[in-house]
Amino acid sequence: MPAAATSTVHPPRLTRDGIPGWFFKVDQEAFGHFLSAQNEAGRTGDILELGTYLGRSAVLLGDHLKPGEQLTVCDLFDSEAGDADNAAEMTMSYRKTLTRSAFEANYLAFHARLPVIVQAPTSALADGRIPAGSCRFVHVDASHLYEHVAGDIGVARAALAEDGLVVLDDYRSEHTPGVSAAVWQAVFTGGLRPVLLTPMKFYGTWGDAEAAQRVLLSRDWRSEGYSLDEDSIADARVLRLKRPVRPAGTQPRSASRRLALDLLPPVATRATRRVLQALRSRRAAEAVRTG
Ligand SMILES: C[S@@+](CC[C@H](N)C(=O)[O-])C[C@H]1O[C@@H](n2cnc3c(N)ncnc32)[C@H](O)[C@@H]1O
Numbered sequence: 001m002p003a004a005a006t007s008t009v010h011p012p013r014l015t016r017d018g019i020p021g022w023f024f025k026v027d028q029e030a031f032g033h034f035l036s037a038q039n040e041a042g043r044t045g046d047i048l049e050l051g052t053y054l055g056r057s058a059v060l061l062g063d064h065l066k067p068g069e070q071l072t073v074c075d076l077f078d079s080e081a082g083d084a085d086n087a088a089e090m091t092m093s094y095r096k097t098l099t100r101s102a103f104e105a106n107y108l109a110f111h112a113r114l115p116v117i118v119q120a121p122t123s124a125l126a127d128g129r130i131p132a133g134s135c136r137f138v139h140v141d142a143s144h145l146y147e148h149v150a151g152d153i154g155v156a157r158a159a160l161a162e163d164g165l166v167v168l169d170d171y172r173s174e175h176t177p178g179v180s181a182a183v184w185q186a187v188f189t190g191g192l193r194p195v196l197l198t199p200m201k202f203y204g205t206w207g208d209a210e211a212a213q214r215v216l217l218s219r220d221w222r223s224e225g226y227s228l229d230e231d232s233i234a235d236a237r238v239l240r241l242k243r244p245v246r247p248a249g250t251q252p253r254s255a256s257r258r259l260a261l262d263l264l265p266p267v268a269t270r271a272t273r274r275v276l277q278a279l280r281s282r283r284a285a286e287a288v289r290t291g
Contacts, residue, residue, distance in 0.1 A: 016060070027200060034137070038064075048130060059111070062110070075118075100119055123151050130155070135160050144175075149183070157186075157190070166192070166205065169201050170200065197240045216241070226242065228241050
């Protein structure tokens with residue numbers, strides 16, 4: 001008798017876009033472009049991320065490390081926030097999905113070694129544990145509360161080497177006014193120079209903004225379907241980059257649904273997923289009933 005056929009069921013392979021988070025195509029490309037350009041220019045330095053969630057942006061940052069460089073990520077993960085407002089933010093947006101071990105598993109699906117992980121409020125980094133001037137790129141994407149973001153910008157400034165880049169998430173969303181306040185305060189009173197604005201992120205430097213803009217403009221973004229514009233703020237040039245959204249009705253259905261899920265804030269996203277799930281269950285029940 002022939003041996004019974006055995007089959008092994010493998011779980012679906014994790015893709016970078018399969019990692020939950022709020023790190024979208026235009027910023028993936030802009031991060032990759034700036035970091036690759038730094039590498040091509042022989043620039044060395046560490047990379048720092050404040051606010052990592054499940055690793056969607058950290059995995060990309062890790063792609064660009066050269067031997068001897070270090071990625072440090074700082075997140076509360078599943079530990080307690082230090083104040084009530086931050087605790088409320090955590091409960092509302094991240095608690096149900098976020099654990100340090102889930103981040104580690106995601107990161108290790110793409111890299112051989114974990115980054116340095118600081119599981120603590122980002123204010124812990126104000127103690128100087130990141131050597132001054134050691135970083136070439138800092139991504140600030142942790143709490144959205146003004147006091148925290150203002151502190152995070154201070155950490156970034158101390159950590160960055162001359163001409164290093166800082167990227168600040170959610171600088172213009174209706175639900176994150178504290179981030180906007182901290183970002184523009186840093187610009188008008190702290191010497192931060194805008195380089196690039198995308199729909200989600202502000203890119204700036206305390207060094208030479210025009211040099212960073214030349215790096216961005218060395219790529220022909222328009223021929224790749226992006227829209228790239230120039231603006232000026234108080235006589236200083238700032239670039240704007242985005243991917244045009246296709247007119248309603250021209251998106252393939254699954255893509256438009258994914259876009260909606262991607263662009264909504266986390267709380268709304270969860271509610272939206274529940275509604276979609278309920279709709280799917282109702283359709284399935286109807287299909288069974290009607291044979
Ligand atoms: C928007 S998510 C980060 C998203 C991630 N960068 C990505 O691209 O998917 C914000 C993260 O900041 C963390 N966070 C919130 N407040 C924090 C604080 N005070 N200190 C450290 N991490 C904090 C949350 O745990 C959450 O993981």
